[in-house]
Amino acid sequence: MKFSTSEENYIKSIYHLQQQGGVVSTNNLASELQTKAASVTDMLKKLNAKNLLHYERYQGFTLSDEGIKVALGIVRKHRLWEYFLVHKLEFGWDEVHAIAEELEHITSPLLVEKLDTYLSHPKFDPHGDPIPDVNGKMELRQQVNLIDLALNQEAEVSAVGSQSTELLELLKHKNIGIGTLLTVVRKFTFDNSLEVKVKNFPPFSISQQLAQTLFLKPTYGSTTVGSISK
Amino acid sequence: MKFSTSEENYIKSIYHLQQQGGVVSTNNLASELQTKAASVTDMLKKLNAKNLLHYERYQGFTLSDEGIKVALGIVRKHRLWEYFLVHKLEFGWDEVHAIAEELEHITSPLLVEKLDTYLSHPKFDPHGDPIPDVNGKMELRQQVNLIDLALNQEAEVSAVGSQSTELLELLKHKNIGIGTLLTVVRKFTFDNSLEVKVKNFPPFSISQQLAQTLFLKPTYGSTTVGSISK
DNA sequence: AAATAAATTTAGACAAACCTAAAACTTTTT
DNA sequence: AAAAAGTTTTAGGTTTGTCTAAATTTATTT
Numbered sequence: 091m092k093f094s095t096s097e098e099n100y101i102k103s104i105y106h107l108q109q110q111g112g113v114v115s116t117n118n119l120a121s122e123l124q125t126k127a128a129s130v131t132d133m134l135k136k137l138n139a140k141n142l143l144h145y146e147r148y149q150g151f152t153l154s155d156e157g158i159k160v161a162l163g164i165v166r167k168h169r170l171w172e173y174f175l176v177h178k179l180e181f182g183w184d185e186v187h188a189i190a191e192e193l194e195h196i197t198s199p200l201l202v203e204k205l206d207t208y209l210s211h212p213k214f215d216p217h218g219d220p221i222p223d224v225n226g227k228m229e230l231r232q233q234v235n236l237i238d239l240a241l242n243q244e245a246e247v248s249a250v251g252s253q254s255t256e257l258l259e260l261l262k263h264k265n266i267g268i269g270t271l272l273t274v275v276r277k278f279t280f281d282n283s284l285e286v287k288v289k290n291f292p293p294f295s296i297s298q299q300l301a302q303t304l305f306l307k308p309t310y311g312s313t314t315v316g317s318i319s320k
Numbered sequence: 321m322k323f324s325t326s327e328e329n330y331i332k333s334i335y336h337l338q339q340q341g342g343v344v345s346t347n348n349l350a351s352e353l354q355t356k357a358a359s360v361t362d363m364l365k366k367l368n369a370k371n372l373l374h375y376e377r378y379q380g381f382t383l384s385d386e387g388i389k390v391a392l393g394i395v396r397k398h399r400l401w402e403y404f405l406v407h408k409l410e411f412g413w414d415e416v417h418a419i420a421e422e423l424e425h426i427t428s429p430l431l432v433e434k435l436d437t438y439l440s441h442p443k444f445d446p447h448g449d450p451i452p453d454v455n456g457k458m459e460l461r462q463q464v465n466l467i468d469l470a471l472n473q474e475a476e477v478s479a480v481g482s483q484s485t486e487l488l489e490l491l492k493h494k495n496i497g498i499g500t501l502l503t504v505v506r507k508f509t510f511d512n513s514l515e516v517k518v519k520n521f522p523p524f525s526i527s528q529q530l531a532q533t534l535f536l537k538p539t540y541g542s543t544t545v546g547s548i549s550k
Numbered sequence: 551a552a553a554t555a556a557a558t559t560t561a562g563a564c565a566a567a568c569c570t571a572a573a574a575c576t577t578t579t580t
Numbered sequence: 581a582a583a584a585a586g587t588t589t590t591a592g593g594t595t596t597g598t599c600t601a602a603a604t605t606t607a608t609t610t
Binding site for chain 3: 581583584585586587589590595600602605606608610
């Protein structure tokens with residue numbers, strides 16, 4: 091079955107939202123898609139008629155198995171194109187999201203498979219997100235949220251939880267990118283903010299909100315800067 | 321100014337038609353786009369309002385300078401993507417047209433320039449058509465139509481005049497592709513058909529229609545099979 | 551358990567891009 | 581030069597995806 095660009099965008103957004111919070115609500119999806127609740131309801135009816143959703147009036151909704159399959163196909167295309175843009179065309183990892191949003195709607199399945207082969211079947215995209223294979227299977231990202239990182243445990247930034255320009259702007263300002271090595275030197279319970287250290291820079295503060303969008307891979311053989319352990 | 325996919329398709333088709341015949345007619349464009357004359361008139365009004373056309377009711381139309389600029393931008397994208405699909409992803413030259421029709425509508429100008437650089441600024445696409453540069457300039461294809469090829473003059477097939485599946489099917493059947501070397505051994509005035517020879521194959525016949533869609537580059541130092549010249 | 555607030559859906563409109571059928575204009579034929 | 585044929589445009593309607601405003605349902609207060 092084929093879908094319009096608009097249908098695909100709804101499916102993809104529902105997928106992302108239900109990854110976080112389980113059942114998705116109308117307002118929730120409307121704000122994610124920058125549209126109005128009434129428009130969302132219209133589209134829900136259509137997707138429901140195509141058996142892509144479990145949907146009951148006023149009760150929220152989730153993707154059906156079929157819906158998830160479709161979503162994974164779109165996610166696969168999005169992440170493969172991002173990989174292509176960064177590793178072949180030499181875009182920065184923070185410039186590619188909008189372009190991949192367009193490329194992900196190109197329909198040819200053969201194109202996707204040839205692209206995958208050309209890129210040597212990458213497992214993760216430039217933001218650290220896993221790329222589903224043809225059957226929708228993908229690796230878990232073995233990453234830790236910055237909020238959960240142990241004190242003085244060195245780790246490498248490997249993914250960001252959103253591609254909003256606001257977030258990317260803030261990361262640029264703080265000089266943080268994919269690959270940055272950092273350690274948490276203090277945690278403040280008052281506002282859950284963190285004091286963070288990057289080599290060769292003075293320590294600086296990261297808010298709870300920001301910390302929640304950053305994912306890292308611990309560097310075993312940590313630098314244990316001021317810790318008690320030998 | 322930005323254009324919808326539909327507007328871009330109209331602009332591109334008008335461009336191709338006026339390359340052949342000068343002023344374009346409504347029915348002409350309707351059949352090219354597989355749509356109805358009334359739909360064409362609707363769109364003409366819109367494009368005219370945006371100053372992309374010279375248009376007078378009932379009198380036909382051509383692109384304005386601005387319209388040509390837009391058309392060349394689309395043609396540039398189409399041909400660059402075709403080059404990418406054939407030379408990087410290893411598609412056959414006869415499989416890429418439909419996919420490039422989708423890719424040509426991706427909007428990012430930076431993407432086009434990075435792609436062009438990645439491909440090392442190719443001058444011709446896999447069908448032998450020239451690729452316009454950023455300013456719309458392109459080389460003429462120094463090619464001869466098969467109809468005009470001199471007797472016994474060896475030449476290499478370098479372009480086909482259309483990408484219709486019907487044509488590609490026929491070429492496949494006759495074992496002709498980009499790069500095929502051939503000579504015309506006889507011309508029949510009755511139906512303007514040609515008797516053609518490809519090395520290691522028995523001679524075969526090509527209709528006037530087919531000959532008109534094939535373009536070739538003469539091989540200087542010809543093989544002059546049965547000619548009088550030493 | 552009412553009253554109020556918030557979320558969701560319905561009803562009715564609108565723009566883009568298409569359609570059919572009829573009217574208007576051009577070209578060709580007789 | 582009138583009639584016929586062909587082409588183009590207009591008029592009015594459809595579908596998709598959006599919107600605003602009003603009605604309905606669910607959740608939260610008091």
